Amino acid sequence: SQNVYILGIESSCDDTSAAILCNDRVLSNVVASQKIHEQYGGVVPELASRAHQQNIVPVIDQAIKQAGITKEDLTAIAFTRGPGLMGSLLVGTSFAKSLALALDIPLIDVNHMQAHILAHFIDEEGFDKPEFPFLALTISGGHTQVVKVTNHFDMEIIGETIDDAVGEAFDKSAKILGLPYPGGPLVDKYAQLGNPKAFPFTKPRVDGLNFSFSGLKTGILYFVQKQLKENPNFIEENLHDVCASIQYTIINILIDKLKKASKETGIKSIAIGGGVSANSGIRKALKEGEFKYGWKTFVPKFEYTTDNAAMIGIVGYLKYLQQDFTDMSIVAKARIKF
Numbered sequence: 001s002q003n004v005y006i007l008g009i010e011s012s013c014d015d016t017s018a019a020i021l022c023n024d025r026v027l028s029n030v031v032a033s034q035k036i037h038e039q040y041g042g043v044v045p046e047l048a049s050r051a052h053q054q055n056i057v058p059v060i061d062q063a064i065k066q067a068g069i070t071k072e073d074l075t076a077i078a079f080t081r082g083p084g085l086m087g088s089l090l091v092g093t094s095f096a097k098s099l100a101l102a103l104d105i106p107l108i109d110v111n112h113m114q115a116h117i118l119a120h121f122i123d124e125e126g127f128d129k130p131e132f133p134f135l136a137l138t139i140s141g142g143h144t145q146v147v148k149v150t151n152h153f154d155m156e157i158i159g160e161t162i163d164d165a166v167g168e169a170f171d172k173s174a175k176i177l178g179l180p181y182p183g184g185p186l187v188d189k190y191a192q193l194g195n196p197k198a199f200p201f202t203k204p205r206v207d208g209l210n211f212s213f214s215g216l217k218t219g220i221l222y223f224v225q226k227q228l229k230e231n232p233n234f235i236e237e238n239l240h241d242v243c244a245s246i247q248y249t250i251i252n253i254l255i256d257k258l259k260k261a262s263k264e265t266g267i268k269s270i271a272i273g274g275g276v277s278a279n280s281g282i283r284k285a286l287k288e289g290e291f292k293y294g295w296k297t298f299v300p301k302f303e304y305t306t307d308n309a310a311m312i313g314i315v316g317y318l319k320y321l322q323q324d325f326t327d328m329s330i331v332a333k334a335r336i337k338f
């Protein structure tokens, strides 16, 4: 059969990304991360949409060039419809529509959260694709979900955060410690040098498979403020231990819920995605789960775990196989479930 060339476009948050896939293989995956937000300690929506507007054409041009094709070779265009920041989504959505119209090729709308999960189906040497059914843990600065995945497009959210995302928990804790945004990777780095049991932080009590991280953040804030009153150098003197303790608590929360989800569903295959899956502690805990609980765990190649367009492209390909296209009346949506 003929090769299918998909252009994937992602613009839901603060990364402008374009990718070209030939069937389920990635030919290029260009990501322009927006540095502008660092100074504000978080993503500023208005600035994000402006940066997408500036980045989108060069990013798509570069993706096409790196893939060694021309835009006339494209079979279809897939774009992130949501969930995400409305102003950011509008840039990718409008661009995808215009280009599909100009090239007269099919347009495919993609759910960003589904894409984080289906990124596992990119054909990549050294990475296995999970078999159905499996549990997906999506953890990033914007999301925290446990999803039961029965088939490519048959997914059910069985647990999610009721307040902050897990990445926010890392970033906000880091901010309390005076670390720059996004602090997650730094907490991870220092945690590896510290004692995870040095400071016991209270885990939230949340029913079922849902998560809560806002209480933890407040707990850390009060704890650090109290310590600073007694010792103004508390943070510098204890940075490694504090980071290790924060990370240990967060990972315990995630693993506890995964254990519960696995027990309730009887599913032992677990696939993770999202920027926080880079965390060394979560990776270690998952590997331990293989020995302790008989899990089989899947971690995709790092560039496909953070926000990227290759994951949008793979969903585009899977939907293309089903001839599941959308028309020009499609609009971006800030909040959507599966």
Ligand code: KG4
Pocket (backbone or CB within 6 Å): 013, 139, 140, 141, 142, 143, 166, 167, 168, 170, 171, 182, 183, 184, 185, 188, 274, 275, 276, 278, 279, 280, 305, 306, 307
């Ligand atoms: O998926 P992502 O790039 O963007 C979205 O938020 O959608 O995830 C970014 C998040 C940030 O909160 C960042 O601090 C966190 O992932 N992160 C980490 C690590 N690397 C990235 N958190 C903990 N440990 C890490 N090694």
Ligand code: ZN
Pocket (backbone or CB within 6 Å): 112, 116, 140, 142, 274, 306, 307
């Ligand atoms: Zn994401």
